[in-house]
Amino acid sequence: MKIGEPSLDQLRIFLAVEEEGTFGGAARRMGRAVSAISYGIAQMEQMLGVTLFLREGSRKPELTDAGRGLLPEARAVADRADALIAKTRSLHAGLESEVGLVVDVMVPGEVTARVLREFRSMFPTVALTLRVEGLGAVAACLLGGESHLGIGGPVIADSPDLERQVIGQVELVPVASPAHPLARAGIKTGESREHLQLILTDRSSLTEGREFSVLSPLSWRLGDLGAKHALLREGIGWGNMPRPMVAADIATGILVELELPEKPGANYTFSAIWRRDTRPGPSTSWLIDAFRNALK
The missing domain is CATH 1.10.10.10 (Winged helix-like DNA-binding domain superfamily/Winged helix DNA-binding domain)
Incomplete structure (x- = not known):
């Protein structure tokens, strides 16, 4: 039949x-x-x-x-x-069929998750590709055409090909295990140079060779913020971390916030970034506003 x-x-x-x-x-x-x-x-x-x-x-x-x-x-x-x-x-109607989004690793994960949950509800027909990168790799994704919108930090080299809007910030704090020598009171200026510092390194060539908040000549360079977090929790070295990522560890005593005279912590500023030869569409513009509201 x-x-x-x-x-x-x-x-x-x-x-x-x-x-x-x-x-x-x-x-x-x-x-x-x-x-x-x-x-x-x-x-x-x-x-x-x-x-x-x-x-x-x-x-x-x-x-x-x-x-x-x-x-x-x-x-x-x-x-x-x-x-x-x-x-x-x-x-x-002018709505994008897809959006490539690259987010700085310093953006708190719960912020990204909350924004994207709302995005899915608002724009169910828009396909989204998400990448999480650090430092100059955010701009590299935009310049290379892999992503349409970036939520990146202040360390990205200025480029005439990129447009940016400041949308928020996160506090970076120096932390280490409670047993670390730098965790005691009364640390003197320069003592941090005597201990291993864990540093997030750039996986792109845009900011290659530049150093950010590096105090110690003894350092390990890591391309993954999660790996850096795990090493700090194991008592290996000290380093700056986004406060939201280590807040629970500080509250439970797994990590302590270091009182260093050099005050290496800082506010890490986020910008929405896109190529100047493109124009953000409706869903991309919504993402910019949503991240701005979430990062206040």
Whole structure:
């Protein structure tokens, strides 16, 4: 037996009858005559070679085993068609079909998660690609075309190809294990130079060779902030960390905030960054405002 291909309209009729419970309810929902609904179901049954609803002996059509088995696939096809139509309407309205976002590793993870949860609700048809990078690698993603919008820090070299808006900041604090020699009171100027400092290093060439808040000649350079955090918790070295990332550790005594005379902590300023030859679309502009509000 040759199986035909039901139309999208027939699939929608099938779903409407199942959801409304009657042919009449489906007809009212779709603005059709009951005879048109009945004909659509009959045509679909003929194409597939199965009976979808039991109609005899009951005023309410009941799904057959075959109907129940085909229902998830019919719903999936209709949903995908709805998504296609919604995305096409968005494109005609000027909404981006996709957004590439690169976020500085210093942005608190809960901030990024909260913004993107709201983004998904606001722009369900926009595909998003997220990257988390440090220092100059944020700008490198924009200049290389891998991302459309960056939320980056102050250490990115100024580029004539990039536009930026300051949107917030996070406090960096020097921390170490409670057993670390620098954790005691009365640290003298210069003592920090005698101990291993953990430093976040740039994985791009934009700020290669530049040093940021480095006091000690004894240093380990790490490309991952999570690895730096783990080493500090294990009592290896000292270093600056975003306060939100270590607040729980400080509260529980796993880490302590260091009172160093040099005061190496600072406010790490964030900017929204994009290429000057592009213009942020509606969802990209929404992301800029959302991060600005979240980072206040």
